[in-house]
Amino acid sequence: MTGWSVEETLGEAGHAQHHHTKADGSPYPHEECPIYAALKDGEVHHQVCDEVFWRKDGTHFPVYYSSTPIIDEGDIVGAVVVFQDVIEIKESETKLKQALHEINQLKERI
Numbered sequence: 001m002t003g004w005s006v007e008e009t010l011g012e013a014g015h016a017q018h019h020h021t022k023a024d025g026s027p028y029p030h031e032e033c034p035i036y037a038a039l040k041d042g043e044v045h046h047q048v049c050d051e052v053f054w055r056k057d058g059t060h061f062p063v064y065y066s067s068t069p070i071i072d073e074g075d076i077v078g079a080v081v082v083f084q085d086v087i088e089i090k091e092s093e094t095k096l097k098q099a100l101h102e103i104n105q106l107k108e109r110i
Contacts, residue, residue, distance in 0.1 A: 001085050003056030014081065023052045023060060038067040038079045053083060062090045 034045040045067045052060040065083035
């Protein structure tokens with residue numbers, strides 16, 4: 001989904017590669033990132049649903065993701081991030097909101 005091969009991602013900082021910028025184009029400091037929070041606090045961060053990941057070609061796509069720390073002998077040694085491209089869900093939400101808005105406008109006229 002991101003366009004990078006496994007070889008291009010191994011050993012690389014995932015945030016710098018595909019989570020560096022917010023959808024509005026503003027920087028996304030890793031200190032604010034729930035993925036990195038799992039590395040700091042050892043907690044599972046579930047259901048982040050309002051962010052984007054960036055592709056190798058510079059485009060982005062909306063994602064839902066969770067971040068789970070990897071703990072080895074009591075030490076946090078990494079994190080597993082599971083994510084889903086949710087562009088179709090986001091498009092459906094937009095269409096639903098528009099339809100509800102149109103229904104409300106019709107009700108006001110009646």
